[in-house]
Amino acid sequence: PIDSYDSCWLRYEPVDDEELLSSYRDRCEHVYASDSAPELGVVREELNRGLEGLLGRAPHLWNHPPRSADGFLAIGLPDEMRPISETVDTDAVRSLDEDGYRIRSVTWEGVDCTVITAPTDSGLVYGTFHLLRLMSTGQPIDDLDIVEEPANANRLINHWDNPFRGKVERGYAGPSIFDWERLPDLRQRYFDYARLLASVGINGVVVNNVNTKIPSREGANEAVSRRAGWQLLESDNLEKVEALASVFRRYGIKTYLSVNFASPMLVGDLETADPLDADVEAWWERKVDEVYETVPDFGGFVVKADSEGQTGPYDYDRDHAEGANVIARALEPHGGRVWWRAFVYGSHEDRAVQAYNTFEPLDGEFHDNVTVQIKNGPIDFQPREPISTLFGAMPETDLGCELQITQEYTGQNVHACYHVPQWKEVLEFDTYADGEGTPVKDLLADREGQGIAGVGVVGDDPNWTGHYLAQANLYGYGRLIWDPDLTSEEISEEWIRQTFGGDSTVVETVNEILMNSWDASIDYHTGSIGLMHMMYNGSAALENHYDPSPEEWPEYHGASEDGIGLDRTSSGSDYTGQYREPLASRYEDPETCPEELLLFFHHLPWEHELADGTTVVQRLYDNFFAGVEAVKELRAQWHTLEGEIDDRRYRHVADRFDEHVLQAERWRDTIVSFFYDYSGVPDEDGRVPLE
C-alpha cells in the first residue's frame, strides 16, 4: 500500500468511460497466470492491484484456463500455457529479444482471450505493464496485436547516492531512498520504486554515486567523511547490496555498483592498484567471486577513473583500457560488465576535446565486457550541447550514452524542464559514422553490450522527484530508451493521462507546458546560440550549478571586450575536426554552423551579423527576454488548471512556477548585464542596460 508517498503514473484510477469499462471487465476480470518464477509473482500482484483500481474490483486469478468465464487474460511463457499459447506464433515469441513480448487478442474455445507471452519472465513483466498502461490511458484493448522489443539492451539508472551519508549528489528530492544503515531490512518503498522502473522498462540500477570517494570537507568529522560508496564492496556490506538486489530482481532489474579504481588498496590491503600487477588482478578476481556468491545475478561495475579527483590507471602510467580490462577479466566468467566512464578531463583548457583524445585511440583495446559510457555532450549535461564526438568514433568498442534525468543544470527542483526533447535531439543526431543516416540511436541499438544510462532523479521526498513535473523525466527516460522512435509528445501525453487523468483540457495544457519548457530553459540559461556553463560552480561538494555566475569560468563562454564564444575550429581547439564530414565543415564555418551552437564553435564579435541581420549581442538579449516571457506563459497556462486537478498537486506546481519566474528573471538580468558590461552595446529595444 502506498500512502506516505505519491504513486506517480501507477495510480490506476477507476475508468469512468462506461463502454471502455465494460470491455476491460469482459477481458480482464479473469486472469490466468502461472506463478512459478519470481517475476510471475510480481505479474500477479501488479494485475491484481492495477485491475482492482481500474475496474473497481479485484480480478479472479486462476492457475488454469477459467472454463466458466466469457473472456479472460492469459499470461505466461509459451511453454507454460499450452494450448492457449498456440493461438500465437510461439516460435516467433521464443525468438524475440530478451525482454521482448507479444500481446494478442484471440478467440480460444469460443471466448475472447487476451494473451501476453514472452520468451523470458521479464518480458511478461513488461507486457503486463503495457496492458495496464493501455487501460490507464483509455485505449481500447479488444483488438490487440502488439510485438515489442527494446531498442537498447541495457537500460540503466545511475544513482548518484552517497551511501551511509544519505545525501544524493545532484539530487534535489531529499535524501537517498536507500537506507544503508537499516539494510538488509527492506522498505516498502524499494518495491514501489522497482515497480515504477519496471513499468517503463528499466533493467539495471547502479545504487551508488560514481564518486566513490568524496573529498573531505574542512572541519568534517574524519570518520564520517571516510564513509562513501567504495565501502559497498566490503564483505559486511555485500548482504545489504543483495537485499536491494532481491527486490529489483523480482522486476527483472539487475543491481550494479560504482566502485573505486583503488579498491584493492581501500577495500583490500594491497599497496597498489596498478592494473598490470598480478596481486591486483588476483584481488579483483577474488572480490568479484565473493560479490557473485552473494548476489548471483549481479550486473557489474561503473567506474569513474582519473576524473575530478578519483584515482585511475594514470596514477600507474597505464591507459584506460588497461584500467578497465583488469576489472572486466574478473567479471567475465560471471557474465558481468564494466561501465567505464569517458568523462575524463585533465584541465579546463578546452575540456570538449579531451574525452575523444583519451578514448578514440583505444578503440579495439577494451575487453568484450567493457562498455565505454559517454555523456551526451562534451562538456557536462548543459541545457544544450553538441553531440560528443566519440559516438561513431569507436566502432570496435561497446558504447553507452549517459544522459542526466536529474536537473542539475536545468533548474534543479524549482524550474519545470522536460528533458525528453533534449534526449530525442541527442538520439536522432546523425553522426555520419556509416555515411548519412547513422543516428546515435542506431549506433547504440541492438548490441548486447550497449545501452543508455541515466543519472537518477529520485529521493525520499513524498513526490519522489522534488518538482512534481520532473516525474515526467523519469517516466520519459524509460519510455524513450525502450523505444527511441516514440515522439516526446507521445511520451508526455501518456504520462499526463496516467498522472492527471484523461480530461482533454488537462492533457493539452500540461502537454504544452512540458513541450515548451526546455526551449525556455535554454533561452534564459544560455541565450540559445551555443553558450553554456555560466552557472555558479563553487566546490563540487556543495549545491551549485543553479545560480548565474558568468564571471567565474570565462573559459566556458569566452566573453571579452571584442566578442564572445570559443574558437573550437581548426584555428582553435579543433573540436570540429573530431567530427566526420560533412559535420566538421559545417561547424567549422560560422555561415553554415547551426545558430543554436554558433558560440560553442566560434568566438565572434558582439556585433557580428547573423543570417537575418540581427547582431550576436542583440540575439542574446532577445532570447534571454523571450525565455522569461515563455516561463510566464507556462505559469499562466498552469493557472488555467486550477480546479481541474487536485488542489495539492495544483498548488505545489503553481508555487514552483512563481519561484521559477523569479529565477528566470534573475538569470536574464545577471547575464544580459554581463554582456552589456563587456560589449558596451545597448539593447535596441531599450531593455539593456537595466534600469
Ligand code: GCU
Ligand atoms: C558533473 C557533476 C558532478 C559529477 C560529475 C560526473 O561535473 O557536477 O557532480 O560528479 O559531473 O559526472 O562525474
